Amino acid sequence: MADRYLSFTGTAPGRFLTRRLGLPQPAALSRRSSRHPRFEGTLLHLTAGKSDLDPAPVLARTGLTAGSADPVAVVLDATGVRDVDALAEVHAALHPVVRSVAASGRIVVLGAPLDPADHHQAAAQQALEGFVRSLGKEIGRGRTVNLLRLTDARAAESTLRFLLSPGSAYVSGQVIHVGDDEPTAPDDWDRPLAGRTALVTGAARGIGEAVAETLARDGAEIVVLDVPSAEEDARRVAERLGGTALALDVTAADAGVRIAAALPGGLDVLIHNAGVTRDRRLVNMSAERWSSVLDVNLKSVLRTTDALLAAGTLRRGGRVVATASIAGLAGNAGQTNYGASKAGVVGLVRALAPRALAEHGVTVNAVAPGFIETRMTAAVPLFIREAGRRMNSLAQGGLPVDVAETTAWLAHPASGAVNGQVVRVCGQSLLGA
Ligand code: NAD
Numbered sequence: 141m142a143d144r145y146l147s148f149t150g151t152a153p154g155r156f157l158t159r160r161l162g163l164p165q166p167a168a169l170s171r172r173s174s175r176h177p178r179f180e181g182t183l184l185h186l187t188a189g190k191s192d193l194d195p196a197p198v199l200a201r202t203g204l205t206a207g208s209a210d211p212v213a214v215v216l217d218a219t220g221v222r223d224v225d226a227l228a229e230v231h232a233a234l235h236p237v238v239r240s241v242a243a244s245g246r247i248v249v250l251g252a253p254l255d256p257a258d259h260h261q262a263a264a265q266q267a268l269e270g271f272v273r274s275l276g277k278e279i280g281r282g283r284t285v286n287l288l289r290l291t292d293a294r295a296a297e298s299t300l301r302f303l304l305s306p307g308s309a310y311v312s313g314q315v316i317h318v319g320d321d322e323p324t325a326p327d328d329w330d331r332p333l334a335g336r337t338a339l340v341t342g343a344a345r346g347i348g349e350a351v352a353e354t355l356a357r358d359g360a361e362i363v364v365l366d367v368p369s370a371e372e373d374a375r376r377v378a379e380r381l382g383g384t385a386l387a388l389d390v391t392a393a394d395a396g397v398r399i400a401a402a403l404p405g406g407l408d409v410l411i412h413n414a415g416v417t418r419d420r421r422l423v424n425m426s427a428e429r430w431s432s433v434l435d436v437n438l439k440s441v442l443r444t445t446d447a448l449l450a451a452g453t454l455r456r457g458g459r460v461v462a463t464a465s466i467a468g469l470a471g472n473a474g475q476t477n478y479g480a481s482k483a484g485v486v487g488l489v490r491a492l493a494p495r496a497l498a499e500h501g502v503t504v505n506a507v508a509p510g511f512i513e514t515r516m517t518a519a520v521p522l523f524i525r526e527a528g529r530r531m532n533s534l535a536q537g538g539l540p541v542d543v544a545e546t547t548a549w550l551a552h553p554a555s556g557a558v559n560g561q562v563v564r565v566c567g568q569s570l571l572g573a
Contacts, residue, residue, distance in 0.1 A: 143513065143529060146536050164535035167282035170244035172306040172545060177330070178203050179246075179306060181212035184237060188229035189220030195250065195293040195300070202304050212242045213304045218268055219252040219290070222261045230271065238275075244282040247275065248303050251289045253317070265289075269315055276313040276568045277533050284312035284534075284568075292320040298554035301329070307545035310510075310538035313568030319557040324457065326553050334359030337407050338551065339399065341365045341390050342414030344373035346514040347463075350540035351411055354548045356381040360409060363402070365390070390414050390440040396447020406455045409551045410448060412441045412462040412485075417516065419474040430477045437481035442488060449500050456501035459551045462489055463543075464508040464562055470572025482508075486562050493560030503559040505550045510566025511537045534567035 146166045148154035158165065170176070183204035185196065195217060200206070204213055216233055220226070234247070241247065249272050254262040268287055276285040286303055290296045296318040302308050303316075326332035338355045342348040344366035356362045362383030366374040371387040378385040386402050388395060399407075416436045418429045441462055448454045467475050468482025485506055493504040511517060511528040517537065520528065529537040546565045549555060 143536060145526075145529075164530045165280065166530075166535035167243060167280070169282045169309040169534065169536075170306050171309045171539070171541065176306055179212045179304065181205065181242065182207040182209055183213045183215065183304070184208050184211040186214065186216045186233040186237075187220070188216060188218045188233050189222060189226040191217045191220035193217055193219045193250065193290070193293055198293045198297045198300055199304075201297070202301055204304065208237070210240050210242055211237070211245065213246045213248070214241055215248050215250065215300075215304070217250045219250050221251075221264045221268070222258070223264050224260070224267070227264055227267055227271075230268070234275075238279065241279075241283055244306070244309065246304050246308070247279070247283065247285040248300070249285070249287045251287050253289055253291065272315070273313045273568070279533075282309070282534060284308065286312060287315045288318060289315065290318045290320075292318075292557075295320050295323050295557035297323060297325070298332075298549060298552045299558060302545070302549035302552075307549070309545075310534065310542035310565050310567050311546060311563065312533055314563055316558070316561055316563060319559060321557040323554045324556060328359075331359035332552050332554065333409070333548075336409060336553070337361045337363065337403065337405065338409035338411065339363040339365055339386070339403070339407055340411040340413055343411075344370040344377060346516065347509065347512060347540040347543045348411070348413040349377050350544040351413055351547050352377060352381055352383070354541065354544035355409065355411075355551060356383065358548055358551075360551075365399070366414070390444060391435045395440060396444045396451070399444060400448060400451045400453045403453055407448065407453050407458065408455055409459045410445070410454060410461070411547060411551070412445070412460070414440070415463055415465075417475065417478050419478065421474055422476045425477065433477040434481050434484075437478065438484040438488070441485060445488075445492070445504075449496060449502065454500065454502050457553060457556070458500070458502040459555070460496070460502060460504045461547050461550045462504070462506045464489075464506045466508055466510045466564060466566050466569050466571050469508060469562075469564070472571075489562060490560050497559050503550075503556060505558060505560065506562045507543055507546050507550070508562050508564045508566070509538065509543050510564060510569040510571070512543060512565075513537045513539055531571065532567035532569040536567065538565055538567055
């Protein structure tokens with residue numbers, strides 16, 4: 141279902157009318173494509189406080205040119221902000237430049253982990269979250285603002301490249317923590333998944349199909365898993381991507397065993413994308429409606445992850461990316477089953493991530509999509525759909541490719557220091573913000 145309002149506000153009369161009426165002003169987002177793989181232009185690197193970080197070499201490798209004229213990206217290193225007075229330097233650094241940041245440009249604030257032994261540092265660093273989220277809500281013109289907490293710029297290279305690229309068009313208002321594990325730089329940053337195998341569940345259509353396409357673009361050998369009734373579509377996707385299809389219901393008790401059997405050479409990237417909704421208010425919800433959603437969205441994710449880790453199918457350096465939802469973070473009327481299942485995914489990710497990394501060398505993260513334009517959301521009644529589209533800082537719905545690009549960053553071989561994160565792909569939705 142096309143976003144006609146977005147097209148209308150892209151015309152001169154549409155812009156004039158909607159401005160006069162005080163209506164939302166979505167800007168067409170500059171997304172990644174084969175002709176536009178990265179931003180070209182100026183990157184402005186600023187510092188607030190006394191920083192020990194040296195992000196300059198990593199920033200130089202983004203391909204952007206260091207400078208200050210009409211920047212397409214601004215990186216403010218605020219890791220050295222240790223008290224409230226130093227926060228004034230954050231204001232002083234960004235206040236004069238915000239207006240000049242290009243449409244669809246990026247602002248990334250670098251922060252330090254909160255120091256539990258220093259409540260002045262913790263207050264100042266936590267303040268950055270409120271700052272970033274507020275700026276994200278007011279900046280407009282398709283520009284995004286995110287906070288990256290880190291201690292080692294090299295470990296955060298894949299994350300910085302993602303946040304400073306057109307791939308992160310629908311990621312705004314996020315706080316991402318990156319550890320300091322030694323990164324594995326790929327041979328080729330344009331095909332980082334070359335030689336790796338990725339399995340995407342529910343990939344016959346929608347977001348899963350976009351994820352499969354994006355991981356294939358990044359060089360992965362793709363296995364397109366979907367239910368037997370969607371086998372034809374799964375084969376079509378697999379053929380297009382030069383991969384294979386696996387017809388399997390993820391709720392089958394032996395799903396893990398069957399996936400392991402289909403992948404004798406092992407697996408590097410496991411994307412849990414298959415998901416269903418069966419909405420009713422709790423008073424009208426049958427036990428069957430409840431359990432069918434919990435089974436697909438949560439139980440199967442737990443069961444297959446456990447099975448593939450235990451069997452050693454997921455190789456060291458492997459990546460698991462599960463799919464939560466902002467409905468799991470904020471809750472949504474009529475979705476107690478879905479909200480519970482997606483919140484459960486968050487719990488699974490946070491608890492398993494440190495253990496999976498320590499014991500198996502595998503990272504575990506989640507994407508939490510907001511309103512994404514798919515068949516699932518096209519079926520939502522008109523007024524609720526319009527509200528879902530507009531109630532975010534970018535005033536529009538995301539596209540499946542936005543979730544796919546975020547997934548590809550988490551699946552990246554150089555993202556080993558990104559673990560246990562739940563990253564919203566929601567244009568900074570007001571829900572659960
Ligand atoms: P979709 O309905 O278009 O696609 C889901 C796919 O999963 C389908 O191909 C379906 O056949 C497959 N699937 C369902 N049950 C399965 C099972 N038991 N075994 C194997 N495959 C199964 O949905 P979508 O909009 O592309 O959503 C993908 C994921 O993103 C889901 O987990 C969904 O909950 C989540 N999500 C979507 C949105 C959105 O706005 N579309 C928002 C938040 C979260």
